Amino acid sequence: MSVSPTEQPIGVAVVGAGYWGPNLVRNFQASPSFRLRWLCDLDVARAQRVLGGYSTVEVTGELDRVLDDPHVQAVAIATPAGTHLDVARSALRAGKHVLVEKPLAARYSDGQLLVEEADRRGLVLMCDHTYCYTPAVLRIRELLRGGALGELHYLDSVRINLGLVQRDIDVIWDLAPHDLSIMDFVLPENVRPVAVAAAGADPIGAGRSCVAYLTLRLTGGAIAHVHVNWLSPIKVRTTLIGGSKRTVVWDDVNPTQRVSVYDRGVDVAGPDELGAEQRREMLISYRSGDMVAPAMPEREALRSMVEEYATAIRTGRPPLTDGRAGLRVLEILEAASRSLAEGGALIALESALAESALTDSPSPGSPLARSPLAAGPLTGTALTEVTA
Missing domain, CATH: 3.30.360.10 (Dihydrodipicolinate Reductase; domain 2)
Structure with a gap:
């Protein structure tokens, strides 16, 4: 994606300097569509090591400093799933576009809150479904x-x-x-x-x-x-x-x-x-x-994902992997967890049940005839540190 001389790069901050954060840092720094302004992590020393000794990108362990910066229009979150709701919702409420590493959230209900928040504010919510x-x-x-x-x-x-x-x-x-x-x-x-x-x-x-x-x-x-x-x-x-x-x-x-x-x-x-x-x-x-065997161009997927994020921000159209795509994945994950707990039972997806109710009722033998209970939260992911 080429940037018009009249278009200023989008100010972006990366939150999380663990496993995935450095990959986001590298690709945002390489993209003409963005200017990386902040790297935020509770382990400030780790964030500084990611950037190196000569970087002009600012480092902080305080998310509020990032969100208070008017030059930051977009945030990319690479923290544990259990922190996604709080970090992403804070960024959306600060008026920032948000990119979230997979999965969108630790539970479907949290992801739904993020989608609704982004819709209400007219902001981009994108999932980093890199593949x-x-x-x-x-x-x-x-x-x-x-x-x-x-x-x-x-x-x-x-x-x-x-x-x-x-x-x-x-x-x-x-x-x-x-x-x-x-x-x-x-x-x-x-x-x-x-x-x-x-x-x-x-x-x-x-x-x-x-x-x-x-x-x-x-x-x-x-x-x-x-x-x-x-x-x-x-x-x-x-x-x-x-x-x-x-x-x-x-x-x-x-x-x-x-x-x-x-x-x-x-x-x-x-x-x-x-x-x-x-x-x-x-x-x-x-x-x-x-x-x-079709010829495949050699292009890093994360680079394409970053440019899709920029295009969605500039044009206002939903990204290819938007928040609703993340919700669909979360729904399957929660249903799979319930199936495991019930010894491998076939669990109908509530979205399919809702759509079926609008058309024809499912037959008694159909998997849609089994109405799933509300899936419980993903256990063990209530992590507090903003790290990856």
Whole structure:
């Protein structure tokens, strides 16, 4: 994104100098659309180390100093999820646009408060769903929404590695937000999750699930599956999206061929209007066509995300990963937590229930017929330090 000579860079502050904050600092400093003015962290020495000895960016451990600065129009928050409500709401009430690291908040109700606050004040609330801005995911979104894959049949995602066992959240809340945000980003507008079931295990006695599987029912009969794991000796980042015409495979750890599109699949001979019994007797043929590996430009996803933030601020349009996208991810996470607590029960999403109530009532056997109770808060995330 080029900045017009008449446009002044947007003053921005980063809150949180832990794991993710330095990445935001680097990209805001490299962007002509922004001028980084503050880095805020309770550990001031750590923030100074992130910036180096020659930086003109100011450092503070007090959020109020940042929010009182009239030259700061935007804030980027890279702190623990349990602090997101207080920090982001304070920034919005100070008239600042807000970018929040995933997840949007520690619970759905907190995220809803942030979305309402931003709407009321006419400010941008954006989620840093970084993977959505990779060239691979942008291409997959184009293929799926443009009809190149045909009708969606399934989505299967694996995100496993020998990872850090978190102290305050389980593996679902740590890793699955990436896959759920990608799914939300690429799904066609007429396809949405309606219910989720989760299974998890804690084989090392960590006190929380370290391995987990999520199964999501989608409208139109499609299914999605997410596997997350902290205990795998190998790193796998693979997503398969199968459609009636083609299947796309995204291998994020393969730099030479991240995206492959296969013209291979199963065809059923005969008219679609036949009944189920008749269709069972019909012939199934296997299609074996070409595999195409589209060329992927090399561009850092976080750089694209930063420019999307700038565009949303300057134009007033919702960013591609706005607060409502964050809410949709939170709803699935809370439903998955409830499913774990109920032994893997299929939990209907309240948004799908509400939409169903406006149209037709679900059949007794439908997953939507099971009205979920209000999910409880995410335990263990009431952290007080503004650090990552």
